[in-house]
Amino acid sequence: MSKRGTFYLLIVPVILWLAVLIVIPHMDMMYRSFRLETDDGAMVYSLSNYLVFFQDQIYWLTFVKTAVYSIGVTVLAFIVTFPVAFYLTKVVKVSYSSFMTLLLLIPIWIGELVTVYGWMILLRDNGVINTFLMNIGLIDSPIEMLFTNFSMTIGLLYMSMLFMIIPMMSALDSMDDSLIEAASDLGASKWTIFRQIVIPYTTPGITSGGIIVFMLVIGDYVAPNILGGKSSLWFTEQIYNKFLESFNWNEGAAFGFLLLVLSSTIVWVALKLSGQKLEKVGS
């Protein structure tokens, strides 16, 4: 086959994939979000699907809460996992490191449903943690942990944080230890080394890990729905309700579009602030 023919053989499946499954569906979603079915059954253009969002307090409050919590969980994931990434790449013996890294992958592949279910059993009123605390006499009656913002945050953190470790580890791996040694010889404190050498060097890994975590958290449904209570509504839950309970697809499309705009904006700002490109996030 000619060179030209081979080129088409490569490009046609890719264009089909992206056009049929990414571009057209999202244009459809945008189109549907501006459509309204009037009382006599006719379809007209309208902004009412978006007006619903701004007029009904619960929708935009949930929207803001989801955004704030997602950023918060991302920051928390960084604080919790950065010491682990550093430990595995720079501190622990090399022979232990690969096995300990393997352990980190297991919860990822087990999947969110199972791990969230595990947290549900742990955090229930008659769950493992409460039973344990009561048996050792620390508390008399169960602490209410499940169905709160606390349990939801634990669930979101658990299912997303490991995705941050891997990119940070690969950034740390490529960092030359002698940089730290030199700084240490010149009398820099640990904090100075951390702030002026380690963090700048790891920024690409932190950014791509942070974006993955943020996207997972803001688009998640399982942890808020199973572990969160009545007060911890998540914006995705409202999208699901529009589609699968009230069957108002036009409003659902508008809400989906708003979520997409929200997440893209925050990712874009994060990329600008850290001076990264989306092409880098993938690698």
Add this chain to the structure above:
Amino acid sequence: MIRTLPCSLPYLAGYRLYISLFYIFLILPLITICVLAFNDSNYIALPWKGFSLDWFFANTDDRLGLFKDADLLLSIWVSFKTGFFVALFSTLVGTTAALLFEQEQFRFKGALYFLALAPLVIPGVVLGLSILLSSTNAGVYIEETFGMDIELLRPSFWLVVIGQFSFAATYVMLLVGARLKKFDRTLEEAALSLRATRLQVIWLITIPFLRASIIGAFIVAFLISFSNFNTTIFLVGSDPTLPVDLYSRIKFSSTPVLNAVSFMVVAFITLSAILSFVFNRNKG
């Protein structure tokens, strides 16, 4: 601070304590599930009432074990089938995309690559609902125009496969593409100067070079599919996948059979992880 530098004992001890706590946090929910799967009780949580295999094998009025529960076994089977087809299609298209973006030059390449990365920053919910909208629209249109009812375009097994494929292909593309960056292109030039066609070069030289990463990407795509919930829930028809089935059971009718299923998943994943670890170490 690092391996080569001395540091104070309290610092190191504190650091180790933190790492241990982190790993306990990581393993705690998994251990809990695995232990409670063998609890002789009708409730999913404590107290411990003795060892039992009932939630795997029993078939009595109040206990239906995993291996006797036809619905549950069916959803596990559906998940395996879905995972296989998603992995197959996304490996094919993802590898094609990696070859295209790494080796070909053409107009609008940057824009197309950006689109191929887009699934990384589109929430799974939005992917699911937009594909549901489009396929329903197309289905209604075809039915009204040609009078044909196309099963594929309604929530069904194949629509789930299509939906999961739409983003799994991106991950395959990145995994295979990373390996392709290390490919020595003079090998191809040699083959081309010996009059191989471009397609022969790809088939006989590039693909064998990529084999390990293609197999790895296939497994990753399978696992992505096997654990996906957010996109699947919009597209699922009458035969739920395992995550969808688990979700509705957790929400509406939790019995300890959930512990048994979760135990099987944990055991399966852990075992495969350890196997791949041993296998890779022996090879390296």
